[in-house]
Amino acid sequence: MVKVVIAAYGITPFTKDDQKIESVLLKSAKNLFDNNPKINRNDIDAVLVSTNSNSKYLSPILSEMAGIQPKIAHSVESLCNSGTNAIVSAYSYIASGLADMVLISGAERYDSPGQILEWDNSRGEFKHPIFWASIFTKSYKREFSISDEDLAIVSVKNHKQAKENPNALTMDTCTVQDVMNSKKLTDDLRVLNCSRPCTGSASILLASEEAAKKITDMPVWITGIGQKTISAGFTKHASFSSMESTKLAGQTALKMANHNTEDIDVVEIHDAFSVCEPIALESLGFSSTGDGIGIVKALHETDNFKINPRGGLIGSGHPLGATGIAQTIEITQQLQSNAGNRQVDSAKVGLVHNMSAAATSSTVLVLEK
Amino acid sequence: MSFESELSQGQFCIPECTVCKKIVWPDSDFCNHCFGPVSLKKGDFKGKIIEFSRQNEEYFCVVEFEGVVKVIAKISEIPKINQIVKISKCGISNGNHFFYVN
Numbered sequence: 001m002v003k004v005v006i007a008a009y010g011i012t013p014f015t016k017d018d019q020k021i022e023s024v025l026l027k028s029a030k031n032l033f034d035n036n037p038k039i040n041r042n043d044i045d046a047v048l049v050s051t052n053s054n055s056k057y058l059s060p061i062l063s064e065m066a067g068i069q070p071k072i073a074h075s076v077e078s079l080c081n082s083g084t085n086a087i088v089s090a091y092s093y094i095a096s097g098l099a100d101m102v103l104i105s106g107a108e109r110y111d112s113p114g115q116i117l118e119w120d121n122s123r124g125e126f127k128h129p130i131f132w133a134s135i136f137t138k139s140y141k142r143e144f145s146i147s148d149e150d151l152a153i154v155s156v157k158n159h160k161q162a163k164e165n166p167n168a169l170t171m172d173t174c175t176v177q178d179v180m181n182s183k184k185l186t187d188d189l190r191v192l193n194c195s196r197p198c199t200g201s202a203s204i205l206l207a208s209e210e211a212a213k214k215i216t217d218m219p220v221w222i223t224g225i226g227q228k229t230i231s232a233g234f235t236k237h238a239s240f241s242s243m244e245s246t247k248l249a250g251q252t253a254l255k256m257a258n259h260n261t262e263d264i265d266v267v268e269i270h271d272a273f274s275v276c277e278p279i280a281l282e283s284l285g286f287s288s289t290g291d292g293i294g295i296v297k298a299l300h301e302t303d304n305f306k307i308n309p310r311g312g313l314i315g316s317g318h319p320l321g322a323t324g325i326a327q328t329i330e331i332t333q334q335l336q337s338n339a340g341n342r343q344v345d346s347a348k349v350g351l352v353h354n355m356s357a358a359a360t361s362s363t364v365l366v367l368e369k
Numbered sequence: 370m371s372f373e374s375e376l377s378q379g380q381f382c383i384p385e386c387t388v389c390k391k392i393v394w395p396d397s398d399f400c401n402h403c404f405g406p407v408s409l410k411k412g413d414f415k416g417k418i419i420e421f422s423r424q425n426e427e428y429f430c431v432v433e434f435e436g437v438v439k440v441i442a443k444i445s446e447i448p449k450i451n452q453i454v455k456i457s458k459c460g461i462s463n464g465n466h467f468f469y470v471n
Contacts, residue, residue: 121466122395126429126441134422135431135441142450187423233395235431235439240420 001095005212005219006367007205008036009329014169014200014317016110021053025107026065028201028322032103033066038215039205045099046072050086050106051321052079052114062105072099079114079356080272082106083202083324084363088225090206100211106326107201108319115197115320117357122235130185130194132234132358133273137188139240140275144290148188151293152179154274155192155314157300162311164341167326169198169317179274193274195313202325204332220332224257224366226250234358243276243283243359250284250353250364257349257366261285264366265347266305266334268327270355271312280353281307284364309334309342324354328365335369372396375409376466381456382409383438392437415455416470421448432470442468 010032012024033039047070049059059073072093076086083106090102108114116127123131140146156176162168174182174192182192205215212219226249230236238244254260261284271277278292287295299307310316310330313323331350333339348369355362373396375382384393388405400407414434421430421444430448433439444454454470461467 118464120395122440124429124441125443125462125465125467127465131422131424131429131441134424135420138422139420185424189422235441240431 106322162315198317200319224253226252
């Protein structure tokens with residue numbers, strides 16, 4: 001199987017701007033090519049677009065706007081983990097020999113239709129994500145005697161870290177008290193416990209080992225991939241205080257990369273809501289069950305950016321189709337020692353966790369320099 | 370009659386495969402185990418509250434029926450975990466299914 005390299009990336013600031021999805025898409029692709037003048041666009045075999053936008057034919061549109069005539073061009077949609085699903089598709093094209101170089105661009109608008117899964121009627125009138133998040137939060141708090149103040153630390157930490165991310169939606173920091181005093185959405189969720197939908201895009205170029213040599217002397221390798229879909233419907237979960245799809249995807253990715261959690265230096269976690277961070281850390285094996293929040297607290301108190309250095313979804317914003325790609329770019333920058341004030345010391349191996357629809361589906365990537 | 374057409378008339382049914390007898394949830398035209406045709410069980414089903422929260426003055430809870438079917442429903446009283454409830458009202462409004470339990 002051909003080895004696959006992250007050879008280049010481009011990203012734009014996440015905003016609340018009202019822009020056409022085509023314009024949003026092009027911006028991060030342009031940023032990628034501006035930053036990597038050695039790329040010959042005639043060498044790009046495939047262009048994949050990751051988005052939940054209802055606009056059609058976006059990959060050929062992006063290709064035309066970027067002056068590319070790829071062999072393969074299509075969109076990938078899987079709600080919030082569309083981005084890493086597109087990366088896995090691109091990986092597969094290269095690993096199989098169908099392509100040598102693939103551009104993946106993810107983009108979303110602040111009003112994305114991907115925020116609501118209309119099909120899931122078992123949620124009754126409660127289809128907005130704040131309701132599944134409230135159920136997860138209530139369950140996690142009761143099962144492990146976690147307080148709202150404990151969970152607020154996730155938001156405090158991630159907003160603090162986002163202040164060092166020039167592309168984050170906001171640079172505002174907050175305290176535990178700010179989180180506790182922010183607008184109450186339900187008994188178990190306040191506004192500052194939530195990531196916010198926004199407008200943004202992120203692009204990444206994957207290449208075979210040989211093709212990457214022409215572009216970069218700092219290759220980052222994708223060495224582990226794990227994916228698992230348990231269901232589409234939220235109510236199929238056997239537990240609301242753990243993430244089975246994340247657990248299984250993580251095991252698969254770590255096994256493929258021949259690593260364990262002790263080897264991982266830096267991690268991007270899909271913290272759509274504050275409760276997601278400790279639960280995901282536990283499901284991935286970074287802590288024992290019920291102690292994910294202990295890790296979050298310890299890292300926050302020591303200003304250690306190991307988990308969600310760019311500020312996670314809570315701090316950076318959550319443009320659905322771009323999120324998984326932005327997470328992967330962050331780990332790439334960390335492994336290239338190119339993350340500025342967010343840099344984690346001596347990062348050699350990193351992990352990306354990206355999930356959809358209340359963790360019914362998860363993707364985990366392991367990256368190495 | 371389909372699950373949705375029964376629900377639109379205020380009747381909560383449990384979809385069951387006519388071949389392997391497994392409960393099919395979410396409702397579907399065919400069994401997700403053997404692809405057999407699905408029929409609807411009617412009854413005064415008892416469910417169990419397995420989780421809940423509240424928005425403003427309104428409680429919402431995850432209720433499990435027959436160990437398989439789970440829905441998010443409204444409840445007027447303060448819910449308790451493992452509380453046994455029944456569907457008191459259900460239907461479809463503006464395209465959304467809705468369920469009340471007590």
